[in-house]
Amino acid sequence: GEDVEQSLFLSVREGDSSVINCTYTDSSSTYLYWYKQEPGAGLQLLTYIFSNMDMKQDQRLTVLLNKKDKHLSLRIADTQTGDSAIYFCAEKDSGGGADGLTFGKGTHLIIQP
């Protein structure tokens, strides 16, 4: 079955860039997503990328996709304290099924002052 892997923690200084990495196993993935979860809240969609793209930029967020290596990254420029959260990578396979997304375990982004 599909598998999505992320490191559990990332610590960065305020003002630096954060790069959160994700690897996935399903080579037929169609869409890849990044969600943000703040404490006590649900998951908020940050951005997503279609598998035929290799980059997508949205303000401070840059998503890079290396389809050959099945590697996805999320770069947050000028990291702020409000970016402190858990970031989930998720993928949707191309099987056409409606069975939702496969999520990674989430990366805790810790901001140091």
Added chain:
Amino acid sequence: NAGVTQTPKFRILKIGQSMTLQCTQDMNHNYMYWYRQDPGMGLKLIYYSVGAGITDKGEVPNGYNVSRSTTEDFPLRLELAAPSQTSVYFCASSVQGDSPLHFGNGTRLTVT
């Protein structure tokens, strides 16, 4: 915009009790999902529905039941609560199967 609304926010159950977690969405989405989130384990799909009257099992359906009598509502039923069902439950919806999911704020359930 309400989006996806889940109730209750918190609940404590005794072993063997039953309860229904409510989920409603006002976006006219056909697809709805129930996930559970355990610490360090990401999200696991319990059940999903592609439209009113249609439901299917996800990865971890045991101990749960769902119904989808309307497009808006997708309640999750626990019949005999067990400590292993202590978790945070998230309901989500999407326009179609490969569209982004919109999540509710979750229900934190403790079974003791």
